[in-house]
Amino acid sequence: MSESGTRHPERWKRASEIVGVFLLSVVAVLTAWCGFQASKWGGEMSIAFSQASSARIQAANAEGEARSARTFDLTIYSAYVQAVGSGDDELAEYIRDRFTPEFDVAFEAWVADGMVEAGPFGREEYVPAGTVEAEELTARADAKFAEALENNQRGDNYSLLTVLFALVLFLTAMSQRDIAPWVGRVLLGLALVITGVGAVIMATFPIRI
Structure with missing residues (x-):
């Protein structure tokens, strides 16, 4: 075999090793970043769920307050109707003065419209x-x-990217094995393509610091 023919495989092996080390380093950083972001978004999810639960409890309390207010207004109004029905105008006026502001507004509007x-x-x-x-x-x-x-979902997206980058690590490691040169080139090229695709996808994801 000629000297140039011997150097070509050696140059390829050396170049593939350099590319492989560089790729492994980059992917390691990207994987760590994805793990960090998945953790951050998981924390944001927990906070949002807690806030939703707190708001639900407060809403239930407010609804209970509204039901109590409605019950009170209904009780007072029933007494007012009985007083009017019995012709006790003084009692009716006394009860009328006890209407809550919220009910009094509705009562005035009802009377103004002819009590339809x-x-x-x-x-x-x-x-x-x-x-x-x-x-x-x-x-x-x-x-x-x-x-x-x-x-x-954002946290899950970052977690899925870690799986994708794990595939890159596997392909890169396999490309450095003692295999046919063309197989190594294919595996390394595939790893580079997947890394590029993963990086582009990751760039579209929101970031939480």
Whole structure:
């Protein structure tokens, strides 16, 4: 075999070793970064789930407050109706002064419209204390729950990339084995392609520091 023919395999082997070491180093860093990001997004997921749970509890408390307010208004209104029905105007006026502000608004609107509805409780003006807070907290809980699911998916995406980069490590290691040169080239080339694809995909993922 000629001297040039002998040097060619040696140059290829040396070049493949250099590329392999460089690739292993880069992939090791990328894998560590993916693990770090997966951990961070997992933490964000836990925080969002906790916030969603807290908002659910607060919303339940607010809904309980709204039910209590509605029950109180219904009780006072029933007494008012009985007083009016019995012709006791003084008692009716006394009870009327005890209406809650939320119910009083609905009652005034109901009377102004000719008392068409069966009662003021069906009016849109009637918003018992705690109703708005319950709606806002429920919406916050839903938003935080959706955010938690999104953060979980982001963490999973980074975890999947670690599997992809693990494949690169395997292919690179195999390319350095005592195998046919063309097989080594194919394995190393495939490892480079996968690394490039993985890096491009990772660049599209959000980052949490």
